[in-house]
Amino acid sequence: MSQPAALPPVPRSYGAVNWLGARTLFLKEVRRFLKVHFQTVMAPVVTTLLFLAVFALALGRVAADVGGVPFVEFLTPGLIMMAMVQNAFANTSSSIIIAKVQGNIVDLLMPPLSAAEQTAAVALGGVARGLLVGVVVGLAMSLFVRIHLHSAFFIIFHAAMGSLMLSLLGMIGGIWADKFDHMAAVTNFVVTPLSFLSGTFYSIERLPEGFHLFALANPFFYMIDGFRYGFIGHADGPLGVGVAVVALADLGLLLLTWRMLATGYKLKA
Template sequence: MTHTPWPAEGARRFGAVNWLGMWTLYLKEVRRFWKVMTQTVAAPVITTLLYLAIFALAIGKFRPDVHGVPFVEFLAPGLIMMTMIQNAFANTSSSLLISKIQGNIVDVLMPPLSPMELNIGIALAGVTRGLVCGTVTALAMLPFVNLGLAHLWALLFFAAGASLMLSLFGILGGIWSEKFDHLQAVTNFVILPLTFLSGTFYSVTQLPDFAHKITLWNPVFYLIDGFRYGVTGHADGAIEIGVALVIGVNLVLWVACHMLFRTGYRLKA
C-alpha cells in the first residue's frame, strides 16, 4: 500500500495558481453587487441620465459645438466614464471596508489565496461593476444621444483601464479606511474633485492657461479624454500620454495593493 506524501511546507496542492479559489472570490464579489443591482447599477445610471437631461434640456441648446461635435454628444462619453470610475471605486472600497467592520474579512483572508489572487479576484470584480454600469448607461442614452464609435481600441482600452485603475484605488481606500467617514472623505475630497475638474462637462481647451496646465496633471482627465476619443474621434490631450499613464498608474497601484495584501496592513489587526 502506497501513501501519497504530504506537500512540502508552504506548497499548495492545487498548483502555482489557485484558479478555483480566485474564480470563487471573483464570483462572490460580483454577486455581492448584483444582488442589490437597484442600488449598485440602476441608481448610478439614473443619476447619470439626470445629469444628461439637465445639460441637454437646460444648457445644451445654448452651447455651441465643441470642435465640431454637438455639445450633448461631447458630454455623453464623459458622463459614461464618470459612472464607470465611480462605481469601480465604490465596489472594491465598500466591499473591503464592510468586511472589516463586520469582522468577516477573515473569510477572505483564511482561504489558500495568495496576495496576487486576492488582488485579481477583488479588482476584476470592481472592473466588472464599472463596465456593467458604463454599458447600461450607454444603452440608456442611445434613444437620446447619437453615440458614435470612432476608435474601438481606445473605447475598450480606456474603459477597462479606467475601471481597473479606480478598482485598485478602491482597494487601497478600503484597506486604509477604518470607518465610513474615512472612505467618504476619500470620495468627497479625492474622487469627486478629480472627476468634476477633468473635462467631464467641458472642453479643457476653454480653460484659462493656468487651469489648463493644472488639468493636464489630473489623471482622470486622460481617462475621460481617451474614452471620448474612442466615441467621438476628438481628444483635447495627447492619446499616447493617456495610454502610457493608464499602464503606468495601474502598475504602480497593482504593486501597492499586492504589498498591502501581503503584509496584511489594517486587515489582520
C-alpha cells in the same frame, strides 16, 4: 484485527496559481453587486440620465460645438465613464470596508490565496461592475443622444483601464480606512474632485493656463479624454501620452494594493 493507521492529511496542491480560489472570490464579488442590481446597476442609469437632462436643458441649445460635435454628444462619453469609474470604486471600497467593520475580513485573508490572487480577484470584480454599468448607461443614453463609434480600441482600453484604476483605488481606500467616515473622506476629497476636474463636463482647451496644466496632471482626464475620443474622434490631450499615463497609474496602484495585502497593512492584528 488491528485497524490500519490513518494517513496524515495531505495538503491540497493548487499549482503556481490558485485559479479555483481566485475565480471563486471574483464570482463572490460579482454576485454581491448583482444581488442588489437595482441599487448597483440601475440607480447609476437614473443618476446619469439626470445629469444629461440638466446639462441638455440648461446648455444644450446655447453651448458651442466641441470638437465639431454638439455639446450633448461631447458630454455623453464623459458621463458614461464617470458612472463606470464611480461604481468600480464603490464596489471594491464597500466590499473591504464592510468586511473590516463587520469583522469578517478573515474570509478574505484565511483562504489559500496569495496577495496577487486576492488583488486580481477583488479588483476584477470592481471592473466587472464598472463595465456592466457602462454598457447599461450607454444603452440608456443612446435612446436620447446619437452615439458614434470612432475607435473601438480606445473605447475598450480606457473603459477597462479606467475601471481598473478606480477599482484599485477603492481597494486602497478600503484597506486604509478604519470606518465609513474615512472612506467618505476618500470619496469626497479625492475621487469626486478628480472626476469633476477631469474634463467630464467641458473641454480643457477653454480653461485658463493654470487650470489647464492641472488638468493635464490629472490621470482621470486621460482616461475620460481617450474614452471620449473613441466615440467622437476628438481629444483634448495627446492620445499616446494618455495611454501611457493610464497604464502607468494602473501599474502603480496595482503594486501598492498588492503590497498592502501582502504585508497585511491594517488588515492583520
